[in-house]
Amino acid sequence: MTTSNDRAFNEGMSNEENPPESGPDASRPSPMNTLEQIAHLVRNCTDCPLSGGRNNAVPGEGNPQAEVMFIGEAPGFHEDRQGRPFVGPAGKLLDGLLGSIGTNREDVFIANMVKCRPPDNRDPAPAEMAACTKYLDRQIELVNPKLIVTLGRFAFGRYFPGEGITKARGQLREKDGRKIFPVLHPAAVLRREELRPTMIEDFKAISEILEGKIEDAGMEPGVTAPAAPQPAQFSFMDAPGQAAVSTAPAETSSVNVEDAPQPEQLTLF
Ligand code: URA
Numbered sequence: 001m002t003t004s005n006d007r008a009f010n011e012g013m014s015n016e017e018n019p020p021e022s023g024p025d026a027s028r029p030s031p032m033n034t035l036e037q038i039a040h041l042v043r044n045c046t047d048c049p050l051s052g053g054r055n056n057a058v059p060g061e062g063n064p065q066a067e068v069m070f071i072g073e074a075p076g077f078h079e080d081r082q083g084r085p086f087v088g089p090a091g092k093l094l095d096g097l098l099g100s101i102g103t104n105r106e107d108v109f110i111a112n113m114v115k116c117r118p119p120d121n122r123d124p125a126p127a128e129m130a131a132c133t134k135y136l137d138r139q140i141e142l143v144n145p146k147l148i149v150t151l152g153r154f155a156f157g158r159y160f161p162g163e164g165i166t167k168a169r170g171q172l173r174e175k176d177g178r179k180i181f182p183v184l185h186p187a188a189v190l191r192r193e194e195l196r197p198t199m200i201e202d203f204k205a206i207s208e209i210l211e212g213k214i215e216d217a218g219m220e221p222g223v224t225a226p227a228a229p230q231p232a233q234f235s236f237m238d239a240p241g242q243a244a245v246s247t248a249p250a251e252t253s254s255v256n257v258e259d260a261p262q263p264e265q266l267t268l269f
């Protein structure tokens with residue numbers, strides 16, 4: 001894993017020089033030469049209707065030289081409040097999962113398919129994702145991670161449209177020269193505790209991929225996680241339910257709890 005780089009944390013200052021603010025380049029479209037510039041553009045973006053409902057845009061953050069980049073779906077309530085990705089219950093679970101493989105959010109880069117919260121956490125619309133993809137495209141180019149981990153079906157669909165995440169998760173893929181590793185969305189795991197062991201296995205596989213122990217397309221049987229139970233269609237909203245890893249105190253009392261099976265507590269870390 002890349003070591004953390006506090007100086008460059010958050011929008012991730014890059015070493016690249018800023019382009020000139022005036023002169024011949026000033027008339028060109030806004031540049032996206034650095035992660036900071038992207039974040040600035042995102043915060044001022046009105047390119048889709050989601051801009052109208054946001055409190056804060058959520059550009060994404062992390063290590064600008066991260067080896068692994070996580071792509072989620074869209075900001076939820078907490079993210080919209082704070083302007084930071086994965087800071088609600090799903091984020092606490094993500095933090096726990098990152099910790100379980102010896103890393104943390106400062107070492108990786110975390111972004112979303114759309115940068116503004118959809119009303120009532122509805123699914124992002126295709127037109128919204130299309131309008132927003134330019135930012136994520138450029139973030140990926142600049143960070144240039146060794147591995148992209150897609151969280152849930154929307155981020156997976158960016159690379160493999162029409163395929164089901166439940167079947168695809170846990171299998172290393174390649175698309176346009178990039179390694180893509182689809183996993184479930186942490187919010188789905190909060191809603192369905194029985195998915196937690198699968199998610200933990202998939203995260204273990206992330207560190208094995210980075211260590212070069214796993215090749216593409218699940219070539220090595222036995223290192224990919226077992227098939228998950230087939231859940232009903234997920235709606236990967238900022239889910240209610242228990243926060244973070246099983247040892248963490250529940251901090252989500254202000255969040256509505258949906259009807260979800262509550263099997264026995266799993267102590268896995
Ligand atoms: N769910 C997401 O997909 N992204 C976030 O940032 C938070 C919750």
Ligand code: SF4
Pocket residue numbers: 042045046047048049050051057114115116128131132
């Ligand atoms: Fe712009 Fe993306 Fe926000 Fe839409 S979701 S307003 S495209 S930053």
